Amino acid sequence: MGVKTVRRIDHGLKRSMEMQIHIDPDVCQGHTLCALAAPQIFLLREDDGHAYVTSADVPQGQEDVVRRAVATCPEGAISVTE
Numbered sequence: 001m002g003v004k005t006v007r008r009i010d011h012g013l014k015r016s017m018e019m020q021i022h023i024d025p026d027v028c029q030g031h032t033l034c035a036l037a038a039p040q041i042f043l044l045r046e047d048d049g050h051a052y053v054t055s056a057d058v059p060q061g062q063e064d065v066v067r068r069a070v071a072t073c074p075e076g077a078i079s080v081t082e
């Protein structure tokens with residue numbers, strides 16, 4: 001009987017439980033500015049260029065860069081809860 005080891009893959013980023021991102025897909029127009037401001041957070045869909053995140057939880061230490069990315073969105077498509 002052995003000990004089961006569970007390895008968590010988190011790409012070295014600890015997730016904040018205090019800040020979460022929401023992108024309104026009906027408002028996003030694919031301007032890409034959020035991805036330019038925070039490429040480690042915002043990704044762009046290949047089919048339409050609209051933004052998405054792999055996790056709503058903001059990695060610890062990335063809160064300010066996310067706030068800057070939110071400010072760059074000309075559509076106001078990104079919101080955060082803190």
Ligand code: SF4
Nearest residue numbers: 028029031032034073
């Ligand atoms: S900046 Fe705003 S409109 Fe442009 S891709 Fe990002 S969320 Fe969408």
